[in-house]
Amino acid sequence: MGARPRHWRRWLLIGGAIVLALVAGAAAFLYWPRPPTAISEQDALQSFRDEGTSAAGTIGPAAGVYSYDADGTEKISIGPLPLPTRDIPSTVTDVIRPTDASCWTSTLNLMGEHTETTTWCGSSDGGLVLRGQEKRETVPGFQVGAVTTCDPGTIIASGPTTGGADIRCTLVMDVSGLKLTVDLAGTSTVESGGDVEVGGTTVATRHVVVTLAATGDLAGHWDEEYWLTDAFLPVKVGRDVLLDGPGRFDEKTTLTLRSLSPQT
Numbered sequence: 001m002g003a004r005p006r007h008w009r010r011w012l013l014i015g016g017a018i019v020l021a022l023v024a025g026a027a028a029f030l031y032w033p034r035p036p037t038a039i040s041e042q043d044a045l046q047s048f049r050d051e052g053t054s055a056a057g058t059i060g061p062a063a064g065v066y067s068y069d070a071d072g073t074e075k076i077s078i079g080p081l082p083l084p085t086r087d088i089p090s091t092v093t094d095v096i097r098p099t100d101a102s103c104w105t106s107t108l109n110l111m112g113e114h115t116e117t118t119t120w121c122g123s124s125d126g127g128l129v130l131r132g133q134e135k136r137e138t139v140p141g142f143q144v145g146a147v148t149t150c151d152p153g154t155i156i157a158s159g160p161t162t163g164g165a166d167i168r169c170t171l172v173m174d175v176s177g178l179k180l181t182v183d184l185a186g187t188s189t190v191e192s193g194g195d196v197e198v199g200g201t202t203v204a205t206r207h208v209v210v211t212l213a214a215t216g217d218l219a220g221h222w223d224e225e226y227w228l229t230d231a232f233l234p235v236k237v238g239r240d241v242l243l244d245g246p247g248r249f250d251e252k253t254t255l256t257l258r259s260l261s262p263q264t
Contacts, residue, residue, distance in 0.1 A: 001142055006040070009035045010077065010091050014083060019146050021117075021132075021246060022230055022239070023045075024261050025047065025050075025126045027170075029090075029263050031110030033084060034111075035086075035087075035174065036086045036087065036088070036111035036113055037087060037095060037111055037112030037113060037232055038089035038111060038112070039089075039109040039111065039112055039115075041065065041067055041093055041094070041111075041263065044065045044095055044109055044160050045065045045263050045264075046152045046237075047095065048064065048065050048095050048097070048263075048264070049062075049127065049264075051097070054098075054099065055096045055099055055100050055101070055102075056098060056101070057100070057101060057104055058098070058101045059070040059099030059100075059102040059122040059123065059124060059231075059232075059263075060098065060100065060102070060103070060120065060122050060231060060232055060260070061096045061104065061106075061155075061231050061232060061233040062096070062227075062231070062233075062261075063093050063096050063097055063098055063104075063113065063261045063264065064095075064260055064262025064264040065093050065094070065262055065264070066093065066094045066095075066096065066233070066257060066258075066262050066263075067093055067095075067161075067258045067259065067263075068091070068092050068093070068094065068237075068255040068256055068257055068258065069091065069236070069255070069256045069258060070088045070089060070090060070091060070092045070110075070253065070254070070255050070256075071088065071244055071253070071254050072173070072250060072252050073085055073086065073087050073088065073132075073251070073253075073256055074086050074088070074110075074114065074212070074249070074250065074251040074252075074253075075135035075248070075249075075251075076137070076139050076247070076248065076249055076250070077247060077248045078126070078139070078142050078175060078245065078246075078247045079142075079246060081141075083098065084107055086111070086113070088110055088111065088253055089110075089111055090092070092108065092109055092110050092111075092255065093108075093109045094103060094106055094107065094108050094109070095107040095109070096262065097151050099119070101121065101124055102124075103119065103120065103121040103122075103131070103193065104119075104120055104121075104130040105117050105118065105119050105120075106120060108158065108241050108262060110253070112138075113137060113138040114135075114136070114137045114138075115133040115135070115136050116133055116136070117133065117135075118132070118133040118196075119131040119132050119133070120232065122232050122249070123158050125158045126156060126157030126230075127151060127154070127156055128154075128155045128156040128208075128228075128232055129136060129152075129153050129154055129155065130150050130153035130155050130167070130256070131149075131150065131153060131167075132148050132149045132153075133146075133148040134146070134148075138257065141176075141217050142175060142176045143174075143175075143176055143217065144173060144174070144175050144176075145173070145174045146172065146173045146174070147170065147171075147172050148169050148170070148172075148173060148184070149170055150167060150168065150169040150170075151169075151227060152166060152167065152168060153167060153168075153169065154164070154166075154167065154188070154189045155167070155208060155210065156190050156206070157190075157250060158190070158209060160200075163248070164188055164190065165187040165188050166186075166255075167184070167185070167186055167187060167188055167210065168183075168185050168186075169183075169184040169212070169216075170182070170183060170184070171183075171184055171234065172246075173217075173218075175228065175246075175247055178243070178245065178246070180216075180217040180218055180247070181216050182214050182215070182216045182218045182243060183214070183216045184212040184214055185202040185212060185213055186210065186212035186213055187211060188208055188209065188210045188211075189208070189209045189211075190206055190207070190209075191207050192205075192207065193205035193207030193222045193227040193228070194205065194207075196227055196235050196236065197258040198235050198257050198258070198259065198260050199257075199258055199260060201260055203229050203233060203235065203260065204229070204230070205228055205229060205236075206227070206228050207222075207225065207226070207227055208225065208226045208227075208228060209224075209225045210222075210224045210225070210226075211223050214243055215240060217245050217246065218243040218244060218245040218246070218249070219243070219245060220241075220242040220243045221240070221241070221242055222238045222243070222245050223239070223241070224237070224238065224239050225237070225238045225242075229260070233257070233260070234257065235256075235257040235260075236254075236255065236256055236257065237253070237254065237255040238253070238254050238255075239252065239253045239254075240252050245252040256261075
């Protein structure tokens with residue numbers, strides 16, 4: 001009678017080891033680093049043509065697909081799970097679509113697993129306002145959606161070519177059903193960015209630096225800088241983002257425009 005319990009205990013231990021091995025194998029397959037999926041210029045152009053534009057803009061960049069030389073990485077972790085460090089593809093696209101005469105959307109295709117659409121509005125005297133942003137990220141096993149709304153979202157105050165403005169935004173993230181709310185507050189500063197050469201053409205720019213502190217469910221910073229033409233087209237972009245808490249989002253990216261003329 002005494003041998004039977006030992007027999008069953010042995011098989012329970014073996015069965016438990018098998019289950020642990022299967023779980024470990026599944027986790028390794030699920031979370032093993034995968035290379036990012038680049039969105040080609042041709043794919044971005046086809047998307048632009050398929051969706052079209054609903055308005056003709058008189059303020060803002062010309063509609064179409066712009067290409068950037070890119071360099072950078074993003075590191076993401078969810079809870080205790082370390083997830084991949086991903087290199088930004090060497091070429092990324094930005095799709096500009098007017099929404100009315102003075103506003104437009106900018107869809108930045110960093111990779112198939114990370115796209116973001118930002119709504120901007122400009123004024124004839126040089127003012128620029130960030131209305132909001134929608135971001136979609138995919139990491140192995142998780143879907144991340146983020147919506148940012150700003151009030152005030154003044155990036156460049158109307159009129160002056162130098163100066164600054166206060167910015168306050170709310171970022172709401174959905175990480176596979178987990179809701180995270182982040183408050184972003186800070187300032188923008190504006191100064192002359194000098195002449196910048198883009199594809200053999202020299203263009204005058206304004207250098208805009210946005211510095212935001214993050215508090216709430218995630219803490220850290222969201223810093224960006226742009227070199228903008230008079231039409232608010234970014235010819236260079238730098239980004240340094242670190243949000244930490246139940247999840248960690250760490251991104252450093254630089255973008256350099258290839259041509260002032262978009263593909264249409």
